[in-house]
Amino acid sequence: MSSRRLRKKKLKAEINVVPYIDVMLVLLIIFMVTAPLLNLGVDIELPQSNARPVEQKKEPVVISMNSKGELWLKLEGAKNEPMTLDEMVVQVGAFVRNNKDVPVYVAADNDVAYQKVYDVLTALQTRANVPRAGLMSQPTGVVKK
Incomplete structure (x- = not known):
């Protein structure tokens, strides 16, 4: 029993990147949808x-x-x-x-x-x-x- 107590649990020092990837994908989709709207112009019939x-x-x-x-x-x-x-x-x-x-x-x-x-x-x-x-x-x- 004493051997179990002596072993300390190691802390997990990792960063979970899955939420960051989710946010980046959402931002990518937003930019892909709005990019074509930025180049809207005026409909003109030139001579x-x-x-x-x-x-x-x-x-x-x-x-x-x-x-x-x-x-x-x-x-x-x-x-x-x-x-x-x-x-x-x-x-x-x-x-x-x-x-x-x-x-x-x-x-x-x-x-x-x-x-x-x-x-x-x-x-x-x-x-x-x-x-x-x-x-x-x-x-x-x-x-x-």
Whole structure:
């Protein structure tokens, strides 16, 4: 009997990693489900053009205008919701100040009035100090799904 008492139980000094693996799998599933939602854009029907595609070294800033004339900004850190012209000018101006050679494009729906597109281009050049702003178009013969 005395030999049993002398033997001390060894402490288990192991970390149980199964709960951590469960948490990581849940996080992985959450990220896999939400990742496609982060790239939602605006449905725009661009005008047709025979112009050649422009080669880009940097990711351009794209201001989208849907058929209602709402502005959407594709820029890192920009909220994915419609914004006013003033909000767009502030965000693009701040970005262009730090990244001078980044191209800026306006992608306006086919049904947007020319005056609204002109107002956006004018605001980009005069208020946001964008040296050059371009217009996006759909290549002729490409059918948008």
